[in-house]
Amino acid sequence: MLDKTRANILWIRDQFDGQNSYYLCKGMDFSLERSVIELISRVMNALALTPDDCTMFGSSKGGTAALYFGLKYGFRNVVASVPQFRIGTFVKESMPGAARLMMGEVTDEKVHILDSVLPDVVRAGAYRDANVYLISSPQDEQYTRHVEPFLGLFQGYTNFNFIYNDSPLIASHGKVTLRNLPTMMGLLNLLVDGITPRIGVVSNGQEQPERDTSAIDTYLSSTSQMRGDTFPAPVVSTPVPHQELPGNAVRFVGSAPGAVRVSMWENGKYLGSPQVLPDGSWSWAPEKTWARGKHVIRLFAVNADKFHSARTEVVFTALDPAFVPTPSLPAAPVVTAPVAHQQVGATVGFMGYAQGAAQVSFRENGTPLGMAPVRPDGSWSWEAGWAWPEGPHNVEYVAVDVAGNESPRSLLAFTVVNTYAVPANASYVEPRY
Numbered sequence: 106m107l108d109k110t111r112a113n114i115l116w117i118r119d120q121f122d123g124q125n126s127y128y129l130c131k132g133m134d135f136s137l138e139r140s141v142i143e144l145i146s147r148v149m150n151a152l153a154l155t156p157d158d159c160t161m162f163g164s165s166k167g168g169t170a171a172l173y174f175g176l177k178y179g180f181r182n183v184v185a186s187v188p189q190f191r192i193g194t195f196v197k198e199s200m201p202g203a204a205r206l207m208m209g210e211v212t213d214e215k216v217h218i219l220d221s222v223l224p225d226v227v228r229a230g231a232y233r234d235a236n237v238y239l240i241s242s243p244q245d246e247q248y249t250r251h252v253e254p255f256l257g258l259f260q261g262y263t264n265f266n267f268i269y270n271d272s273p274l275i276a277s278h279g280k281v282t283l284r285n286l287p288t289m290m291g292l293l294n295l296l297v298d299g300i301t302p303r304i305g306v307v308s309n310g311q312e313q314p315e316r317d318t319s320a321i322d323t324y325l326s327s328t329s330q331m332r333g334d335t336f337p338a339p340v341v342s343t344p345v346p347h348q349e350l351p352g353n354a355v356r357f358v359g360s361a362p363g364a365v366r367v368s369m370w371e372n373g374k375y376l377g378s379p380q381v382l383p384d385g386s387w388s389w390a391p392e393k394t395w396a397r398g399k400h401v402i403r404l405f406a407v408n409a410d411k412f413h414s415a416r417t418e419v420v421f422t423a424l425d426p427a428f429v430p431t432p433s434l435p436a437a438p439v440v441t442a443p444v445a446h447q448q449v450g451a452t453v454g455f456m457g458y459a460q461g462a463a464q465v466s467f468r469e470n471g472t473p474l475g476m477a478p479v480r481p482d483g484s485w486s487w488e489a490g491w492a493w494p495e496g497p498h499n500v501e502y503v504a505v506d507v508a509g510n511e512s513p514r515s516l517l518a519f520t521v522v523n524t525y526a527v528p529a530n531a532s533y534v535e536p537r538y
Contacts, residue, residue, distance in 0.1 A: 112160075115148050117141060119166060124206040127192055128170045129222065132209040142178055157181040165189070169223060176235060177226045182301070186240040189251040193219030227258040234263045236301045242270040264303055331405075331413045336363035338415040339387070339406045347420055351427035352395040356509055357402075357419070358388045364406035364414065371402050381406070382466070383489070384475040390509050395423035435462045435512040438485070438504040443519045451492040451521055455502075458483045462504035462512070469500050479504075493521045 107114050119125045121137060128141045149159065160182035161175035168188035175183035189195045193216035196204040208215040237259065241252045259265040339361035344350055361367050362385035369376040369389065379389035399422050406414040438459035443449050459465050460483040467474040467487065477487035497520045504512040 113152055122206060125166060125200060125203040126207050127166050130207050133215060142174060160184060173223050173226055176232055179232045182236045184238045187245050189247060190223050190255040191220045191251050192223060193217065195251060224255055224258060230261060233261055236264045237262060238266045240268040240270060335412065336408055336414055338417045339367050339404055341417060341419045344421040349422045349424055352397060352423040353426040355395055356390040360385045361387055361406040363408055365409050366407050367404055368407055369402060369404045371400060380473055382473045382475050386476055394426050397423055397425060434510055435504045435506045437512045437515045438465045438502055440517055446518055448520050448522045453493050454488045456486040459485060459504040461506060463507045464505050465502055466505060467500055467502050469498065495521050495523055
């Protein structure tokens with residue numbers, strides 16, 4: 106989220122000897138705090154900056170550190186979301202590993218000392234002209250003990266701003282933290298641009314999840330592209346759920362009856378839109394190597410009226426690319442019926458054999474017609490399921506192996522002629538020439 110912020114970003118990870126320390130101390134030795142502020146100072150000096158040019162920015166224990174370092178060492182701007190003021194009590198009750206690292210032996214006296222470090226810094230008010238933006242929420246289970254009792258300490262600060270996120274749609278510290286990110290980013294970008302807004306105390310959120318939504322629901326359903334009740338979501342037969350595949354050998358195969366194409370997405374990014382053949386089958390093999398790791402692909406079917414089906418999700422894991430030798434193309438399929446240039450009726454049945462292939466697909470004038478699976482003995486048969494229009498036809502056919510390699514394309518020419526039934530009681534008249 107900070108990638109496009111016009112600022113130099115220094116991330117400091119709160120990880121010391123495998124535990125969190127609130128950037129403060131180890132065994133009550135606060136030299137750890139000194140090392141953190143020295144790091145910040147060295148980076149500032151390297152960039153020719155002063156504390157007036159900097160913003161302390163953090164959430165949860167990062168928010169606690171942003172307030173502590175910002176107000177103790179005189180940084181101009183502080184943006185802190187859902188901090189904990191009573192550090193000792195919080196780590197003793199909720200982070201035992203951090204408590205042992207910070208205190209060594211956990212005692213009431215040490216808890217009291219750590220509980221006082223942030224309130225004492227705020228109370229001292231050495232930098233009361235700092236621009237402080239504190240964000241919290243009554244839905245945060247830590248609010249009543251770790252934030253609300255200490256808000257009065259900011260009286261006398263010239264630009265203290267409290268944003269009270271009163272949203273019934275969030276119900277935990279972690280969710281409040283995520284919900285506050287857009288506000289924090291907005292404030293940070295304003296501060297980077299030299300704009301220091303005066304907000305005072307403002308309450309946001311206050312959504313009404315129980316209000317009647319029938320009117321907007323009716324409007325959305327009548328205008329929505331999604332028609333999940335009209336035709337089914339696409340089915341993915343390959344890869345199977347959670348399958349592990351080489352990153353350069355991933356091929357999607359499935360069915361989507363009633364659709365003309367399938368739209369595929371990953372993390373909100375469009376991947377591709379393979380066509381659906383008349384028999385409902387589709388397949389797609391992107392020309393890329395998938396990054397190693399887990400991939401979640403979401404897809405939906407689109408019909409001829411451009412309406413969408415419900416979504417389908419397929420999860421697979423990409424492994425390191427496998428060595429793929431140059432494939433040998435399968436042999437072109439042999440068609441035994443109809444024969445070339447044969448005159449046939451409106452219902453045409455195709456058959457033949459294609460050794461080593463998985464399927465045979467058909468096109469006419471570039472339009473996909475369908476596909477026929479190849480049986481274990483190499484034979485195949487296919488019937489389009491529609492009446493062919495009268496006249497000449499040129500059908501292109503190709504064999505496809507399990508890896509998606511296609512054979513050379515072949516062409517079959519035949520002609521559909523009208524056929525008439527002769528009534529049973531008709532008399533035969535010898536033609537005269």
